Amino acid sequence: MPSSSELPAFADGRGVFIVRNAASGTAVVRADPAATFSARLPEATIHELAPDEDLAEVIAGAMRSEEPPAVLGVYGGDGSVSRMAALAREHGRPLLVMPGGTFNHFARSAGLDDVDTAIDALQSGTTIEVSAIEARADDGEPILALNAVSVGTYPELIDERDRRRASLGKWLGGIVAAWRTLRTAESLTIVRDGRRARVWSVFVGIGRNDPQRVATMQRETLVEPTLDVRIHHARGSRVRAMASLAFGRRTAAVLRAVRLMPPRSDVERLVVAEFAMTVRLEEGHPSVFVHDGELEEQAPAGFTLRCVAIPRAVEVFAAPSGTTRR
Known part of the structure; x- marks a missing residue:
């Protein structure tokens, strides 16, 4: 290149x-x-x-x-x-x-x-060589992600929205999906390094993200080949599970002020170069993961997801302020 x-x-x-x-x-x-x-x-x-x-x-x-x-x-x-x-x-x-x-x-x-x-x-x-995530589920083809890979509540929300999109449109479908997910979302089991955990969601972001948020969708650095992992353990309510998906800084601040965001003790953070977990699902739970808003369906019983940080994955034209942190 x-x-x-x-x-x-x-x-x-x-x-x-x-x-x-x-x-x-x-x-x-x-x-x-x-x-x-x-x-x-x-x-x-x-x-x-x-x-x-x-x-x-x-x-x-x-x-x-x-x-x-x-x-x-x-x-x-x-x-x-x-x-x-x-x-x-x-x-x-x-x-x-x-x-x-x-x-x-x-x-x-x-x-x-x-x-x-x-x-x-x-x-x-003006260009910069940005890092990315290479994600692979079981023996599937590797997928490149520029923001985050996720399992749990957020993929369930996307799955529900996509089911309703044809009849309701993306915006209204998203509203209905959020309401339904708020009422029906269930935690899931993951296995990591031989340890089991019940979680609402796991977000694997590329580059360090805002430490105050669970949903690692807005990377703070384009270059650093680091995975920023947030594991939201299932110790709180569905309301907090949904509130944790707030992407905007202001929205997250408001939800935190009214004590709807999960406490820090419920969210485990890892900063690593590689991350792997096995997702085990009960009957009726969608077997899916999401990468940059795109849904990937997997085998009904669950799957093993592996994520690796790839340095200098692709060269991108960027504003001068975006070469470090906007």
Whole structure:
């Protein structure tokens, strides 16, 4: 992969292939970026990802063309960004991230608040080699994650939301899913280093996260190849289990002030290079895990999940402030 000093300034977008996932960010009102693309990157190739298209096949086709792209870009949410990051790594290309999802955790960590900021980073050639998680369930294929991998209450919430999304939409489906999960969520058993534990959730984040939160979705460093693990032991109520999923700093502060967040004694923190656990499930409990908001279904009886921190996993265009901590 070329170093930062060797990357050209793609002032007009020549050599840039951007995939736009129109399905991302449907839970928020967001301006259409088409006019910005036309004005600032007129020579870029913009591909609108159809619902039945496979992103890997789209990129493979672009790389087989007579003029394969020098930069791979994506406009979408965290799931789309992580999938494109894996492909950028596979094809040895730098990644252009354009926030187009609901939360945009990774883009915000990289200092990319909007499309214009991302294009500024592209045109200035400001890049950074970011660390990532490589997650593998049992003997499955490895999955690259740029934010976090999780089991427990959060994957159950995503599973419930996805079941209702077709009929209710993402926003309303999420509200209904949160209410149902609040009433029905059950703790699960994990086995780690030969020890059993009942937990509400386990979050495996990449890079150190805010020590005050359970949900490690907003990394504080892009470079450090460290896993920040939070194990929320099942000593409190479902209400606290749901409150622990608060992603925003302000929301978490409010919930903590009214004593809805779990106490520190309920949350075990590990800072490690590798982490493994076996998830054992009772009948009726969904056998799933989540990586950057994407749901992965597993064998009904449970599974073993292994996570490894990968240094310099992919080169990403980033705002200067995002090269350390935004």
